[in-house]
């Protein structure tokens with residue numbers, strides 16, 4: 001093992017109340033909202049297919065031109081309470097919002113740069129409106145913060161000279177001041193979601209990433225930090241050079257999920273996957289016909305998949321420049337919310353059940369319960385759900401979650417193997433079966 005000054009500060013899962021709440025939340029809404037929402041992926045009449053929040057670089061727009069979008073930011077259709085009500089109905093328990101994305105524009109009136117909401121026609125502290133509206137709905141709020149900052153002249157992609165080093169040190173001080181400002185002025189913030197930390201300049205300053213983690217936890221005790229902030233003494237990210245997870249949960253799953261077999265080791269630490277509805281659009285893009293757009297059922301399966309492996313699922317919304325939510329996103333929120341209203345108990349406060357993945361879908365288990373939840377996406381034509389159980393586990397009774405009075409036949413067909421007999425019919429949404437089991441211990 002290497003002696004590290006800036007590596008992991010502890011091993012194993014945090015078990016304090018704040019982290020237990022973060023874990024039990026399971027389902028979150030990601031919001032990417034900034035100046036990039038105004039052009040929405042289109043510049044001088046040309047549609048750019050790459051991620052809309054990267055339009056500045058895709059269309060080779062100068063910083064001066066891009067930054068002048070600030071004077072156009074005036075979301076007339078913005079209503080924080082409507083956003084929060086939609087999120088509540090979708091069934092999310094937390095929301096993570098881009099306080100500052102790579103463009104460097106701040107949704108809050110930062111003392112450390114004029115490139116912020118107070119210098120837009122909107123003027124008001126829009127971040128506070130959003131935080132207050134979501135908290136009023138009982139939804140925890142987390143802050144996304146991009147260390148990468150295209151606006152700030154002291155930002156450096158790498159450190160290749162003394163001048164680079166002096167300028168970047170100014171930048172790191174600026175960023176730490178902004179983060180302290182966010183943690184101080186928005187006291188209900190529960191977590192910080194760092195991004196834009198992949199460049200050599202940050203990897204060469206692992207000390208700063210630990211200093212920021214410690215500062216935030218000092219200003220806001222209990223606050224949760226994602227692994228994506230962290231680099232160690234040797235520039236190793238997410239996990240330190242000894243293989244230990246840094247920060248409080250792994251945040252490397254972006255637009256992908258861990259494999260239920262090959263990546264089963266993720267069940268031993270906290271993690272979160274973040275997901276776009278199109279293939280790769282985080283900020284608002286005017287034209288979603290340029291890629292596959294995931295259906296509500298595809299996204300719902302990803303949420304169940306994440307829960308079944310002990311992880312959180314953060315589903316992204318990209319509000320328009322006028323503050324409205326596009327109809328596709330509203331439809332997804334409604335469809336997922338309708339299912340969560342009936343079946344949320346197999347997601348909230350649920351975790352990896354300890355059984356191996358089966359073809360018909362996913363197991364989840366509520367913390368401390370001896371009930372197994374089976375969430376079925378692929379009903380066999382036979383109607384027979386094959387269940388392999390660990391040695392010593394006995395399946396006793398089963399019923400659909402929504403009809404506890406009607407037993408489902410549980411047939412033991414071999415040692416540690418059962419068949420559950422599902423009625424053969426057309427199912428149009430994921431079915432949930434609750435199984436009473438005895439662990440024989």
Ligand SMILES: C[C@@H]1N[C@@H](C#Cc2ccccc2)[C@H](O)[C@@H]1O
Nearest residue numbers: 032051053054101195254274282
């Ligand atoms: C959470 C997601 N991370 C951001 C990114 C990125 C990216 C994409 C390609 C190469 C390097 C970095 C996206 O803009 C979004 O904020």
